Amino acid sequence: MKIFRKLRIEAVQLDSAKRYLLYAVGEIVLIVVGILIAVNINNWNERNKSLKLQLKTLKEIKAALLLDVADLRLNIELHQEAIRACGALLEVFKKDQNYHDTLSYYFAKAFWSSRFISKSGPYETLKSRGIELITNDDLRNEITDVYDRAYENLLKVEGTMADYIQHVMLSFNPDHFDKTEMFSATHPESIGIMKPMDFEKLKENKKYHHLLRTFRSSSELFVTFNYQSTIEMTEKLIASIEREIAQLE
Numbered sequence: 001m002k003i004f005r006k007l008r009i010e011a012v013q014l015d016s017a018k019r020y021l022l023y024a025v026g027e028i029v030l031i032v033v034g035i036l037i038a039v040n041i042n043n044w045n046e047r048n049k050s051l052k053l054q055l056k057t058l059k060e061i062k063a064a065l066l067l068d069v070a071d072l073r074l075n076i077e078l079h080q081e082a083i084r085a086c087g088a089l090l091e092v093f094k095k096d097q098n099y100h101d102t103l104s105y106y107f108a109k110a111f112w113s114s115r116f117i118s119k120s121g122p123y124e125t126l127k128s129r130g131i132e133l134i135t136n137d138d139l140r141n142e143i144t145d146v147y148d149r150a151y152e153n154l155l156k157v158e159g160t161m162a163d164y165i166q167h168v169m170l171s172f173n174p175d176h177f178d179k180t181e182m183f184s185a186t187h188p189e190s191i192g193i194m195k196p197m198d199f200e201k202l203k204e205n206k207k208y209h210h211l212l213r214t215f216r217s218s219s220e221l222f223v224t225f226n227y228q229s230t231i232e233m234t235e236k237l238i239a240s241i242e243r244e245i246a247q248l249e
Contacts, residue, residue, distance in 0.1 A: 051248060054248065055248055057122065057126050057129070058134070058241050059245065060125070061241060062242065064121065065146075065238050065241075066238065067119045068119055068234055069231055069234050071117060072230060072234070074114070075114040076228075078114045079113070079222060080223065081112055085106040085109035085110040085112070086215060086219075089106050089110060092203075093203050096203070104194055107195075108193055108194045109182070109191060110215070111168055116151070138240075139244050146233050146237050154227070161218065161222065168215075172207070173194075176197055176198075176201075177195065178197060181194055182194075
């Protein structure tokens with residue numbers, strides 16, 4: 001009897017150990033599953049947060065690029081005004097026409113230029129956050145190409161144009177015009193007035209003819225190969241951003 005009692009006790013103890021082991025394993029499994037769920041939820045939250053930030057950034061860059069295109073088009077208009085003014089003055093000189101007051105506006109507009117001011121704030125913010133925030137490799141490269149190559153190249157050429165205008169203003173204008181006033185706050189269209197000291201002499205001045213032809217030619221090339229190409233690249237980037245936003249939303 002004692003032997004049977006002992007065997008029964010041992011069986012109960014063994015069964016309890018098995019149950020305890022199963023309970024312990026079950027707890028471990030539940031803890032692991034809970035951790036995995038928490039990690040997945042955290043990863044989902046991080047991805048969702050990153051996606052929202054990416055969308056916000058892309059929309060901000062798109063809005064800035066639209067303003068850039070508007071600024072570029074305004075700059076083209078200013079250069080085209082200068083091109084027309086140079087042409088009009090050269091035509092007056094060629095036909096040996098007399099001076100009239102309208103020419104004072106042409107003299108002011110002949111060397112009109114402009115500086116492109118990019119609304120680059122959103123792009124600088126993207127760089128501070130990490131350019132890898134943009135998950136589309138092609139789009140990321142396209143964004144950096146516009147800002148770091150196209151815009152930088154445009155600014156360099158603008159700087160060359162500005163140096164040329166500065167040279168004209170300092171070396172030529174003081175000896176031939178009453179003042180250098182390309183723009184005026186009092187004129188409805190902000191056009192300055194520049195009256196030649198001696199129109200007849202200016203009309204025969206070959207150096208001035210050369211300056212006008214050079215600036216007209218440079219402006220035509222600048223508009224065609226710099227401004228227009230930059231606008232095309234920027235508008236292409238805007239379209240790419242719009243497609244990416246549509247896919248991410």
